[in-house]
Amino acid sequence: MNTDWSRRRFLRTLCALPLLPGCERLARRDLPVSVLWAGMEAGHALRDGAPLPLPRETLETGVLILGSGVAGSACAWKLAREGRRDFILLAGPEAGGNAAAGEFGELRFPRGAHYLPLPSLESAHVRELLADMGVLQAGVGDLRPWYDEACVVHAPAERLLIDRRWQEDLLPHAPAGSDEARDQARFLQSMEQFKQAQGSDGRRAFAVPLALSSTDADLRGLDQLSFAAWLDRENFRAPGLRWYLDYACRDDYGAPAAGVSAWAGIAYFAGRAGQAADAQPGAVLTWPDGLNPLLRHMHEVGVGAAGGRWLAGHALRAVERGNRMEVLCADGQGGAFLVRARRVVCAMPLMVATRVLPDMAALGFDPARDLPQYAPWLVANFLLEGFPAEMPGAELAWDNVIYGGQGLGYVVSTHQQLRVARPPQTVFTAYVALSDQAPAAVRRRLLSLDAQQLLDEVLCDLRLAYTPIALWRHVRAVEITVRGHAMPIPLPGFLSNPGRLALRGADDRLLFAHGDLSCLSVFEEAAWWGYRAALKLLA
């Protein structure tokens, strides 16, 4: 008998008792917790109309891309791939934006986006990028291309903690013949039909990118009600299914089913039609640091030796002067510089763009009407030494979700390693979309929290998955990224928002490229607008 082991179990059981709530606090007392407020300082300074500094120097360029998120980087990548070099990519306050990553020593982890569904045929821009990276290895135009298996999520991909037991799959298991099982089957069948559905214009009903979807009025009617209302109408009422759909909406859009358009809710399922020759339908691509490697590749090509130029800093004011755009930029070290560019790609969030561009109204964009609502998110990375003891049931998966949990579960950064045994260290990334209150109220509350209180917020799920002792004896460090304006919420009516439609069409000195144009916060949409902007510039 291994006595050490039984002693540990004993202690663990003791600490699981409600008698010892202080245990957890004690255990994490000396834990280093760092907090990143992504882009907040620069954003608030712009919002508050801080005085503009004088530029120390002036740069000339053909194209200036404002923002190094997925959209800006995709634009730079495509420009460089087509042989253009006369452009600058301005990083913005957070290089990489929502697809940024961090590292604990050798272990990289995501600070935002973590997976990419297999691209469908319509997502040719994503396929082109993946092929360029060598991730898509053959059959770039085929229905089922070959992918590098290192990046296709490895089994077991996901599990759900329900009734203190882990099950495989995220949809709660239901006994055959139960109402729950019937509703689940009916729902999946209905999504399968939407996946195949075409509008009268011959386009797929729910394509990714959204811009390639059918504009059939019948289908667009789904944008007039909330996803929850549509589910009620269609009589999908089983609680397990409804929890899962809420979870899916919170996970992709930062708001529950009642708070997003039915079109968006259905698109989550029907849009993901990508397949692979060497993976199951529904598989996703992922890396230890989430989607950051895609960004790194775009930077390597876009602003590498044969590409444009990378500049640190962020835009303060952009105005048209003669046949140039003049953009005043902060260099991030108290100084400022001016960039004169023939054309500018605005690849920053729209709420920032409205502060940097003095006259958005002239472009047909009325901030009061057209700015999306942004959902606040927390992303917490826990560095672990060894793995905590698990509850019974399915083994640790890549994505681990808690039924009824406040958060969106956690992913394991080392899951994709080709290893027989577990590595000595790993990172758990916990995601929390704060949708219980109005976004503005949540942001105010977040601002008042210190590191320990933020830690309490992001622990919501891990606390249910592990006993305090089991967890804290392994945690070595925590990093929390606060994203007050993490993603635009696709509210009902989002498809026909006039302001965002107007910005999509802009093709003069100023172009726009950002996920906000779709109002769907997914990689493919952001990349699409960056890619489109590049094509316009190349035309």
Next chain:
Amino acid sequence: MSTGPSYDRVLVVSVFVVASCGLAYELIAGALASYLLGDSVLQFSTVIGCYLFAMGLGSHLSRYVPEHLVLSRFIEIELLVGLLGGASAALLFAVFGWASQPFRGVLYALVLALGVLVGMEIPLVMRIMNQRRAEFRELVARVLTFDYLGALAVALLFPLVFAPRLGMLRTALLFGMLNAGVALWTTWHFRAELATTADKVLRGTMVLGLLAGAFALSDRFTAWTEKGIFGDETLHAETTPYQRLVVTRWHDDLRLYINGNLQFSSRDEHRYHEALIHPALQALPWARTVLVLGGGDGLALREILRYSNIEHATLVDIDPAMTGLFARSAELVALNGGSLSNPRVTVVNADAGRWLENSQQVFDAIIVDLPDPSNYGLGKLYSVPAYRLMARHLAEKGYLVVQSTSPYYAPHAYWSVVQTLREADFHTWPYHAYVPSFGEWGFVLAGRRADFEPPKSYRLSMKFLDAASTALMFQFPPDMQAVPVQANRLNDQSLVRYFDQDWQRSIR
């Protein structure tokens, strides 16, 4: 009626012994339950709870013993406790070893019975002393003092002396004999008061003899019960951070189990290892370097080192405990010929996946002798990317051999390994051999060129292989034909599911 200090002393000593025995049985039951079932907190709590409850029941029942029979009943109960408690560990081992289903039932029935009997002891002793008009205050104090002292003694001695020195089986028997001893001693002391003593002495002697006999034969018995659990007597058992290793011996048969699965039996491992190594190495007379993944028992290495053309072999096994054991234990070194300490060999303790990713070395042959793909972790090393990675370490004209479970019992799993190698751009030559302790076993030889021919003869002497049997190895009879299966891709690891389903279907 006899009174006086000498009788009191007898009773007090009895209390001490009785209390020790009572606690000992409780500890034995708890320890055995957690040893055999795991989850020690649960096992100890339930066993102790059940035992204490039964003792309460016993105390209650003691009131139904009529006053004139108290002494006689006490002696009988002692004998019964001795018999039952003494045999408890043996009984539990035997039940677990031969039929694990009713184990919990037997465990709790035993704990209840023992608890009831032990619970009656102290009330009866008190009544005996009370009959001797001991002062109540004095009586309670004395009895309870020795009751608790006995418990303390055993609580300390059990984990420090008895369990490690004697083992559960003999500890139980020893305490059983003590109970019987108390019965006999009490009979002798109070012979004047007892109506009949002859029958008590006879029964006491029988119980004592029985337990003593069992004690003498306990070695045999342990071997017999562990045979039920592990197959044979265990030579070495260890839980490493990676796996549970058990080496057993039965006469001249040494066996290695990893996580309860047989890895080899020394009686027929030559069949497995000759089949694993020689078809490939016979066909590579120019080979100078070999990589072994897994195979920490050194037996595959032993066969490899027989070739004088092999200048160097690298063995990568994750578990230092495994390679350490097979490099040091005299019996095991005798079996692998000291291959792990051979100057031509480098042993690396690393995760094979990590090592393959980081190493630049190229080998003329690669032998993949990993445990079966029974979980996702192991399954990763049977995947298309893993074989692609191995291909990078294989000389252009070299061969890779993969031990790949049974094509007879686990056909889907076996052919999935073949399919996986093909998807990783290998040409494959599946083959199989009969290893009595495993049954029909499968291997896949793979190369980047389609040039392999099964050997028509062997340069080295073989115990098992010859030209005719080699030819048959590469043929698959009708009941072992290929089945249509998926390659093992990391996304769904179909191999792990095939393996599970196949083995569940066949009786293992």
